[in-house]
Amino acid sequence: MNKRLYILLFSIITFGFNSCQEDNxxxxxxxxxxxxxxxxxxxxxxxxxxxxxxxYDALPGILNGRFPVLYHIVDSGIPAPENPVLPDDSVRxxxxxxxxxxxxxxxxxxxxxxSLPTLIEGWQTFLPRMNQNAVWEVVIPWQLAYGExxxxxxxxxxxxxxxxxxxxxxxxx
Numbered sequence: 001m002n003k004r005l006y007i008l009l010f011s012i013i014t015f016g017f018n019s020c021q022e023d024n025x026x027x028x029x030x031x032x033x034x035x036x037x038x039x040x041x042x043x044x045x046x047x048x049x050x051x052x053x054x055x056y057d058a059l060p061g062i063l064n065g066r067f068p069v070l071y072h073i074v075d076s077g078i079p080a081p082e083n084p085v086l087p088d089d090s091v092r093x094x095x096x097x098x099x100x101x102x103x104x105x106x107x108x109x110x111x112x113x114x115s116l117p118t119l120i121e122g123w124q125t126f127l128p129r130m131n132q133n134a135v136w137e138v139v140i141p142w143q144l145a146y147g148e149x150x151x152x153x154x155x156x157x158x159x160x161x162x163x164x165x166x167x168x169x170x171x172x173x
Contacts, residue, residue, distance in 0.1 A: 034157035037142055040100040041159045044070050044139045056137075059125050061144045069125045070139040077134030077166065085128040085169040090115050092167040093127075100159045107153075111167055120145050122160070130166040138162045 045068075047055040058068035085091060092113050096105040116124060122140030130136060142148075142157045150156040 030156050033155055034142070037100050037157050037159040041070075041139065041141050056139065059129065061121055061125050067141045067143040069122050069141075069144060071126055072137040073134065074137060074163070075133070075135040075165075077131035079131050085116065085130065085166070087124070087128065088115075088117060089169045091127055091169045093164055094167060095162050095164045098161040100161065126164075127166065127169075130164075132166055132168060135163065135165045138164055 044056055045054075045058070049055045056070035056072050058070055061067050061069060090113055092111055094110045094112070095108070097107040098105055114123075116127060119127070120140070122138070122144035125144065126136065126138055138161070140160045140162070142159050145158060145160045146154050146156070148156050150158060154160070
């Protein structure tokens with residue numbers, strides 16, 4: 001009887017230590033992912049074009065000004081004289097989303113409708129500055145994207161790159 005009790009206790013303790021070890025490995029995995037994403041974001045800040053000028057311009061985050069959203073205008077679109085995208089507007093966009101370590105889009109959408117206030121802070125920061133039919137390359141740090149928790153297939157601490165076309169705004173969904 002005592003022998004069975006010792007074996008049972010030993011099994012429970014061994015299982016407990018193994019479970020803790022797996023959690024630590026998972027945490028280390030995201031620590032490494034976080035660091036790699038932060039290094040990538042800094043590289044994007046420091047990247048230069050052929051003329052030696054910064055490739056990306058920066059916009060401070062609207063809620064958290066510490067972390068900028070980086071953008072490069074591919075096509076400036078149609079200037080909007082008096083009707084910019086407003087904070088409560090709905091927008092219609094086409095986009096491709098990329099992780100820092102890949103040139104293959106992890107998500108591509110065409111003519112998608114969104115209410116601006118429901119989007120991540122990074123999108124709330126740059127979309128109001130875009131003209132209709134403009135195309136921007138955007139790099140959003142994890143702090144202005146899905147943060148420490150991630151969502152769906154987007155890992156925690158993911159810096160995200162997007163190519164975005166603003167198809168329209170102020171449009172009811």
